[in-house]
Structure formats: C-alpha cells, structure tokens
Amino acid sequence: MSEAALEIPTVADFARTFRRIQAEIHKVIVGHEQAVEELLIALFSSGHVLIEGVPGTGKTTLVKSLGLALNLSFNRIQFTVDLMPADITGTRVILSGDDGRREFAFQRGPVFCHILLGDEINRATPKTQSALLEAMAELQVTVSGTTYPLQPPFFVMATLNPIEMEGTYPLPEAQLDRFLLKVRLHYPNENELVKIISSTTGPEDAGVTPVFEPGAAASQVEALKRLVRSVIAAPAIEAYAARLVRATQPANSKFVADGAQSIHDEMVNRYVAFGSSPRGAQALVLASKVRALLDGRANIAREDIEQVAVSALAHRIMLNYAAHSDGIEAAQVIERVIKSVRGARD
Amino acid sequence: MRRSFRGTDEKLGLILGQVTGLRRRLNSLALQHGLLGAFAIVIGIGALVYAGAFLLTPLWFLAAASLGALFLIAGVTSFGRTAWRRRANLVKAAELADERGGLRGRLVTIVQTPLATRRSPLWSYLVEDTLGHRAEFIPSAIESHRISRVIFPFLGSLAFALAVVPLANVVHHKTAAIAPAAGDITVDLNDLQLRPAEPGDEPGAEVQADPSTMRQLEAKLAREGFAPGQGSASGVSNMLNQARKFADRMQQKVRGASVQPPLLTLHLADAGPQPNPVEPGSEPWRHGSNEDSAGQFQRDEPAGNGPLPPPDPTSPNLAPEPAGGENPTASNDLNSGQNQGNPTSDQHSADESASGQRSTGGGAMHGIGADPDSLFGAPTPTKLGAEGFEISIDARPMEDGAKGAGHAYSPPRVHAPLSARQQPDEPIARGDIPPDDRDTIKRVFDR
Numbered sequence: 001m002s003e004a005a006l007e008i009p010t011v012a013d014f015a016r017t018f019r020r021i022q023a024e025i026h027k028v029i030v031g032h033e034q035a036v037e038e039l040l041i042a043l044f045s046s047g048h049v050l051i052e053g054v055p056g057t058g059k060t061t062l063v064k065s066l067g068l069a070l071n072l073s074f075n076r077i078q079f080t081v082d083l084m085p086a087d088i089t090g091t092r093v094i095l096s097g098d099d100g101r102r103e104f105a106f107q108r109g110p111v112f113c114h115i116l117l118g119d120e121i122n123r124a125t126p127k128t129q130s131a132l133l134e135a136m137a138e139l140q141v142t143v144s145g146t147t148y149p150l151q152p153p154f155f156v157m158a159t160l161n162p163i164e165m166e167g168t169y170p171l172p173e174a175q176l177d178r179f180l181l182k183v184r185l186h187y188p189n190e191n192e193l194v195k196i197i198s199s200t201t202g203p204e205d206a207g208v209t210p211v212f213e214p215g216a217a218a219s220q221v222e223a224l225k226r227l228v229r230s231v232i233a234a235p236a237i238e239a240y241a242a243r244l245v246r247a248t249q250p251a252n253s254k255f256v257a258d259g260a261q262s263i264h265d266e267m268v269n270r271y272v273a274f275g276s277s278p279r280g281a282q283a284l285v286l287a288s289k290v291r292a293l294l295d296g297r298a299n300i301a302r303e304d305i306e307q308v309a310v311s312a313l314a315h316r317i318m319l320n321y322a323a324h325s326d327g328i329e330a331a332q333v334i335e336r337v338i339k340s341v342r343g344a345r346d
Numbered sequence: 347m348r349r350s351f352r353g354t355d356e357k358l359g360l361i362l363g364q365v366t367g368l369r370r371r372l373n374s375l376a377l378q379h380g381l382l383g384a385f386a387i388v389i390g391i392g393a394l395v396y397a398g399a400f401l402l403t404p405l406w407f408l409a410a411a412s413l414g415a416l417f418l419i420a421g422v423t424s425f426g427r428t429a430w431r432r433r434a435n436l437v438k439a440a441e442l443a444d445e446r447g448g449l450r451g452r453l454v455t456i457v458q459t460p461l462a463t464r465r466s467p468l469w470s471y472l473v474e475d476t477l478g479h480r481a482e483f484i485p486s487a488i489e490s491h492r493i494s495r496v497i498f499p500f501l502g503s504l505a506f507a508l509a510v511v512p513l514a515n516v517v518h519h520k521t522a523a524i525a526p527a528a529g530d531i532t533v534d535l536n537d538l539q540l541r542p543a544e545p546g547d548e549p550g551a552e553v554q555a556d557p558s559t560m561r562q563l564e565a566k567l568a569r570e571g572f573a574p575g576q577g578s579a580s581g582v583s584n585m586l587n588q589a590r591k592f593a594d595r596m597q598q599k600v601r602g603a604s605v606q607p608p609l610l611t612l613h614l615a616d617a618g619p620q621p622n623p624v625e626p627g628s629e630p631w632r633h634g635s636n637e638d639s640a641g642q643f644q645r646d647e648p649a650g651n652g653p654l655p656p657p658d659p660t661s662p663n664l665a666p667e668p669a670g671g672e673n674p675t676a677s678n679d680l681n682s683g684q685n686q687g688n689p690t691s692d693q694h695s696a697d698e699s700a701s702g703q704r705s706t707g708g709g710a711m712h713g714i715g716a717d718p719d720s721l722f723g724a725p726t727p728t729k730l731g732a733e734g735f736e737i738s739i740d741a742r743p744m745e746d747g748a749k750g751a752g753h754a755y756s757p758p759r760v761h762a763p764l765s766a767r768q769q770p771d772e773p774i775a776r777g778d779i780p781p782d783d784r785d786t787i788k789r790v791f792d793r
Contacts, residue, residue, distance in 0.1 A: 235459075298469075
C-alpha cells in the first residue's frame, strides 16, 4: 500500500507506518528500542520530547535519523549561554530593496521547521529557553508584536546533558511541563557497542530511507495524529489516569481513591515537593492511545497507561531534598505510585 | 451507512448479551457464596452448640455458646460482605472479562463508552475487533464455575451436623443411663459436719426434719457461724449462679427437655445431745468412738444405726430409695450455695484447725499439749471390710438450702462402685501399746 493512501488511515496503517519508521531509524541507531518508540509516540501524540543522556549516546544522530525517515524539515540549535531568543525565533532585519529602499523584514529563525533539535537546552539562559514555550504550546512565534504560525507537524526534541552541570540553567518546571515525554538514553551494552563501531567506522554510512513522499509527509503525519485522537478511552480508564496523576501530588495522594480504598503512599508524601500537573494526565492518555494503536486496538487499557507513566510523569514531579539525599529518583516514585493505585483498584 | 450502523449495533448487542450472561453468572455465584457460606456457618455452629448442650456443663456450655454466637455473627457478616463485594454490574463483569480474557480494556470501553463518543471513526472498528475476540469472553471461559466453591464447606458443615447431633444424643443417653438417681438419706443431726459451700454450687438436696430438729439444726448453724438466710455475699459467685441457671435453661431448651434432675432428700434425725467437744474432763480421743460416724452418715437401711425416724411417706420430696444412692458427690449437692463466700467460714475453719478438736475425720486426737494420762485411748473399733461406706456430708436447713431449688441443678454424679477389696475411707485402727512403752512415753511427756 502506498503511503500516500494514508489520508484516512486505519489502525493497521498506523501500526505498519510506525514500525517502518522505527526500522529506518534503527538502521542508524543501534539499541535504544524503547527510546525510539517513545520518541515516535511523542511525535504522533502531538507532543515534544526531552532526551537525557550522556554525550556520545546518539542523541543528535537519533533526531537526525528521525527527520530523515519522516522526510520532514529538520533544524538543530546548539544552545549556549550567549544564545538569544531571537536566535531561535528569528528577528526583524533591515533589508535593502532593488530600488534602494530599506525596510524591516522578518528573518525566520531555526524554529520554523517541522523537527527541531535543541541540543543541550540547559546551557542557555532561562530567557532563551522560554523562547520555545510559545512555539511548543501554541505552534506560533510572536516577534515584535507580529505572530507567525508554525507549520504542523512541529516536533521539538531537546537534549539534556546530566553531567557537566556547571554553568547550566536547569529547565524551569513550566518548560519541563511542555514536554510530553522524557526519554533517557543509556550507555549501549557490549553487543550494541560492537554494532555501533562496525556501522560507523566502515567506508559507507548506513542510509535512512524516507518513509513518506517529500510533499505528502506533513499531511500524512497529521492524518496519523488525527487517528490517534480518535482512539476511544473509557471513562474508567480516564479515571485511572487521573487517579495516577493525583496520587503523585502530596496534598492529594491520601485522598485518591474509590470510596473506602484510599491511597496513601508514604513515598510521595516524603519525597515529592510538587506533583504532576494536569498536563501529565493528558500526556498519559495521549501516549496510551498511540500504544493502543500499535497493539491494534481502538481503545486504551490500563496497561497502556502504566507503560507510559514513567516517561510521561517522571519529569513533571519535583522531588525535595530528602529524595536527593536518599538517592530517590522520580522514576522510582512513579513506579511506586503505579503499584499503590493498582493495589487500590484491585 | 445506515446498514453499517445497524450491523454495528447488532454486533454490539451480541457483545453486551455475552457480558450480561457473564454478569448473571457472577451474581449467581456471589449469591451462592453468601447464602451457602452463611448456612455453613449456622449449621456448623448450631451443631456444636447442640452437642454442647448435651455434653458440657452449664458454664462451659454458656462459654461455648457465646463463642459460637460470636463466630456466627462474624462468619455470616464476612460471607455477606464478600458476597456483596462480588456482586457485579455490567462494568465490573466487563472488567473481569477483560482481565481474565486478556482483552485489554476492550469490553470496558464498549460498555462504558457514552453515546457521544460512539461517533468516533474507530467505534465500529472497536466493536468489530471486540467481536472478533468473542470466544475469549464467553461466560464459561471467564468464570467456569456455576456453583460456588462454598458448597464444599456447606456440605462439610451439613455432614458434621448430621454426625454430631445423633452422636451427642447417644452419648447423653448413655450418661443418663448410668447416672444415679436421687434418693433418701437419713442422717443424725449430731453427725452433720457443716462447711461453706463451694462458690457456684447448686442446691442438690432438700432437708426434712421435725420442727425441733430443725431448730437444733439452726442452732447448730448459728454456732458454726452460718447465719440463717445468709446468702452469697460474693458478686462473682452470684453472677456464676445466674449464669449457670441461664445456661441450664438454655441447655434444657436446646435439648427439648424440661425435666429437672431429682433432688436428694436428707432426713435429719436428732439422736441425742451433741457432746461438747471442749467440755472439761472430756476425753477427745474417746469421743472418737462417736466421731467414727461424726460428719459421716450411713445409708438408711433396716439394719442402720440408731433410732432414726423413718422418712415421711407423705412428703412430696421423698423419692424411692435408689440403688445407686451411694454417690460420693452428694455432699456437694447438699450445699445450697447460699453459704458461698461466707466470710465467717474462714474463721470457722481456722477455729477448727486451731483447736484440733472439731476435726471429725475419725480417729483420736493427738493434739499438742494433751494430758499424758489421757494420751492413749482404747483401740478404736474399726469396721474394716464392712459393706457400704461412709462419706462426709454438708447440709443446711431446707428453708435455706432448698430456696430456688425448683430449678436446682444436679451436677453429673460419678458412680464409683467399690470393689470387694477396697476399704472405705476410715481411720487406721490403733493397736495396743505395751505397758512398758506406755511408761516410757509417759516419762518423755512428763519431762
């Protein structure tokens, strides 16, 4: 079946396309299966991804491969301390016309693309970081009072380097909340490393074949995103997602329940300063919908929600000093919350 | 398009019908769980209580019945709550089917999705997809049991009851067959030894005597420190009595019998003035000849001892003399329980032990500080090997002892027939002491 026929895609079309993109990316990226899948889940959920990994684990390569596979426009911004917002969004410059007249014209920044890679986003100042906020949330950029829309699909992938924290600016919670998922890239194991060596040190680089036709890629991706939105979520499943999110909030964790079965997770009350925002629940359901389609279902299940919960919620909860001193990570808290909520349900 | 909608609706109807069937089965199981479980508990505990009514003493029966009632309430409540929790609506049945059939939320989504959401382009796909998994959520595949597994405890409980109830009856009838009946006993007033009743003892006898003897009995009681009408001062004893009576009534009801155990009729006779044990010049050890029978009685037989009056045949309390009237536990039966916890009883006992003269266990008194001249008495005539036996008995006047005895309880009596070689509980006969030894002993005491 031609990919051009995806204007009204089916569940099977979605799964097939998704797997094809995955396969193309894995021609270049060795290992990181879960990271690649979560990256695509975020893309088709109309979200953005924060990628955390030490240098050399293939963050930039992963994003470039995705751009190539989707056959969409791709830009990369290396965030530095002296990077200005205008360097991202664009600015008005004076242009001289053929007739010698000079006038201000808007010079589009790198944000005007389909896939944007913000490399080491935590090295820029908060002011520059926040320049991405409007673009990510509303798909538009406002410069000098003029608003410029971005062409969908617009997908931001920002990378974070967890080491070399000196001279960095941790992303504010409001910025973090804009990312649908946070993906971690770990060191490859030995077999994966051998494959990486052999595939990158040979005479030829492995090439990525675009899945979509050049002119139709954006519309086809948008069609697939609409299909994701059509997946049906039962009220009970939505309630489960809401309960999970509320259970991460210290003030509410003890009241999240059906009737007498209250959830009181001591870990949340002890280690979490601020729980997930409502965007967390939206992220849970949207990402679950993609997972349901990948499984050939038109409905989401609790298992889908539990599988994406760590990626969707871990970066949205703020741990306190007790957690840092005890070596507790957000992912551990989320896993504990899942167990508590599941236990209360059973 | 219209036709497609109808097709989807029909498929949806098939799915919902199957889920409804599952729901019906789950609710049936929940109902069975509650009913059978409750019945199992009721029957099991009922059988135990029934058996206890025959086999246990009243206080033990009361304790067992109370415990059984607690277990009954807890068990029935527990089964009821479990059944209530297991009841299923359509959503719960769908959830269970999703979980057990591995349907990953398909059924819940179909059951719960509101009409507005059913316009989603994926709705028909969902219905079709779910119908494709139809075999995985047929009721028998999700819940294979039609009958709750609580049937096994129920049947076990039933079998237990069927086994226990007749067994209890048999054991009870055997016990009743060997239990001695009450009878008449005649005893001399002077031979009566009085002591306080054990706490919780039931009146098991009534005392009959002519007025003068009764007055003497009262006087004796007063001398011994038992005030007339002196009831049980202890609250615990009182409670025990109340509890016993209540348990007794319960047992009677459970047994379906209202027959009261017969009372022992004690005829008091006055064979003459009671020798004063502390009278100066009296010889305590010589009194032993009397004390052979002091505090003891002999059955009222034709060859009995003493001019005891025959029992009044007109008395309604008189019963035919039983064959097994030699029940040694009769002494407890005679204690009316109204002297329980008598504060003077301890003093009375103390006086007895201090003087060493009121001990009526038979045999001479060899008290400390006795006169060496009268240190030794004549050899005690013994009745070794005599037929029959003697037991000590405590009794009180009928006015006190028989009060409330209308529902008197007679504890189970132990029938212990004597063997031919068994000797009664009597003092060992003393032998003669050679005159030389007497002198020697006398010298020792003189020194």
